[in-house]
Amino acid sequence: MWTRCLKVALLTFTMLLCLSVNATGARAAKFNRILDIGAKAPEWKDLRGTDGRSHSLADHKEAKAIVVVFTCNHCPVAQAYEERLITLAKRNKKEGVTTIAISVSRYEADDFESMKKRAKDRKYPFAYLQDTSQKTGQDYGALATPQVFLLDRDRRVAYMGSIDDSMHPGKVTERFLQQAIDAVLINKPVEVEETKPIGCPIFYDRHP
Numbered sequence: 001m002w003t004r005c006l007k008v009a010l011l012t013f014t015m016l017l018c019l020s021v022n023a024t025g026a027r028a029a030k031f032n033r034i035l036d037i038g039a040k041a042p043e044w045k046d047l048r049g050t051d052g053r054s055h056s057l058a059d060h061k062e063a064k065a066i067v068v069v070f071t072c073n074h075c076p077v078a079q080a081y082e083e084r085l086i087t088l089a090k091r092n093k094k095e096g097v098t099t100i101a102i103s104v105s106r107y108e109a110d111d112f113e114s115m116k117k118r119a120k121d122r123k124y125p126f127a128y129l130q131d132t133s134q135k136t137g138q139d140y141g142a143l144a145t146p147q148v149f150l151l152d153r154d155r156r157v158a159y160m161g162s163i164d165d166s167m168h169p170g171k172v173t174e175r176f177l178q179q180a181i182d183a184v185l186i187n188k189p190v191e192v193e194e195t196k197p198i199g200c201p202i203f204y205d206r207h208p
Helices: 002-024 076-093 112-121 135-140 176-185
Strands: 047-049 065-070 097-103 127-130 147-151 157-161
Touching: 065 076, 065 135, 065 176, 076 097, 076 176, 112 127, 147 176, 157 176
Parallel strands: 065 097, 097 127
Antiparallel strands: 047 127, 065 147, 147 157
């Protein structure tokens, strides 16, 4: 009798656990200790942009999807991806996808005036925001630059990790971010939901 009761209790617990996971839609991430795939994207507000405006995630309610990329000026990997990011932003903007770049770096080369100059010189087709508190990066569990987070229509994390599989454009064989965007736009499951972020490490006062 005791054995039967124990089996029933274990079965009930397992079913409840499964229901909980299904209800949230989140799946444990491999490379992110803070944010899971399918988790609701952390909000941010009042981050200053190089365009002179204050920006919040809530400003983009009409976007079909949002690409959040943590990047900076000084990182050579971020620089290597800069042109690709510009091209991706322009291409996907036509489909209703908003791209937002955020810097949480405190390097001198990444100060606000330097950010403004780079955004102007490179004609960024996306908002370039500064978060000196580093809270945004910590909330997203961002570890490297550039690291991307694709948010779907419900602002849940549909993909996170690297833009593609090589910092050298001629060696790219898998375009992870673009493939994820294409899937989200037609309401299809994202085949590759997470990849290991590759780039320059982000240094925090308190590491996420």
